[in-house]
Amino acid sequence: MAGVSTESLKKVETALTANTAVSPDHLAQELFAIADVIDNDGSLRRGLVDPARSEEARAGIVKSVLGGKVSEAAVNVVSTAAAARWSHERDLADALETSAVSALAISAEQRGGVEALETVINELLTFVNSVNGSAEAQSALTDDRATDEAKKKLALVLAGNPDSTEGRILVERASSTPRGTTPARLAESFVETIVERQHRSIARVETATPLTEAQIEKLRAGLSKAYGKELKLDITVEPELIGGLRVQVGDEMMDGSVQTRLNELNRSFN
Incomplete structure (x- = not known):
């Protein structure tokens, strides 16, 4: 708006x-x-x-x-x-x-303070990442022939069967009533609304290999300091990156992956 x-x-x-x-x-x-x-x-x-x-x-x-x-x-x-x-x-x-x-x-x-709210956020992000990682799930959730109830049931499975009432409501809403967008994008907007209430932002991180807890905390601290506000990390493992990280905060992308550097090298020879 x-x-x-x-x-x-x-x-x-x-x-x-x-x-x-x-x-x-x-x-x-x-x-x-x-x-x-x-x-x-x-x-x-x-x-x-x-x-x-x-x-x-x-x-x-x-x-x-x-x-x-x-x-x-x-x-x-x-x-x-x-x-x-x-x-x-x-x-x-x-x-x-x-x-x-x-x-x-x-x-x-x-109901449960910051911990309960963090659970809801993580449930939504599990749904988003599951959908984005599966062409079959995307197709099923946008199939006009499927009933809303069928989409809700699938969405809950993709979200890992959320424990929180709030997470279940939001996942079902995103899957059955996307209002002109896709279920994953709507769920992402729900996450953004929630974290903005806490004066935070989402940093979407793609990494070639899983990060340790120590690495995650170091990354969170460094990014939060760089952006001047606390960031919630949404981390996914993408082996095709080969090495390094790709980080997106809002519209800004920071790409330090090996794959990107190889692509840039290939373009320099064309």
Whole structure:
């Protein structure tokens, strides 16, 4: 999101924080469902983002449509979202989906603190890496002939059968309702939302051979110092690199692999 939508998302996040004292996991499920309704109902979506309507009128639509059907907390969050301004129609549902992910992060924190939240992140990353490493899994999860339930069951297996309720909800969501992207990319965005709440970023590391715990800690410390913030390492082993590391943080790629240097040498002879 950009511009006015980014500022609006902050307002929604503030409303979310004020409404997650009780059952944040239930609130997340409601927000996911409401986002789906908005995605599928063009008339409702346009009414909720119509800048010609007053903030009160847009919030009033939410209360008339959702009142008595979902929790008061959900109505409060969605009313705040509807009263805000959005750069694009889709941004409203995107904001509700992001808020649902944040609600699940809050749920994990309330249940088990940082350790529980780290478990959810690792479960999502297991799913992402399993899907990205298997063309068969990618095909199965994007097959229009497969039911949502079948995709959810496969996704849970690919995620290592998550222990956390939050991890299961997010993996099932990514696999069954990718909203125009792929399940793996959506799950990655869920991870980014969660780590951003902790003022962290993801460093995706590819290594030719497995790293020891000491090497991982040294790498984490060095990268965190270089970027001026704590980084969560997502490490995968890629033997074709031959040696060295490939690290991506955001849009920035650092490639010190032997394979890349060989490729560059080959190009120099062409």
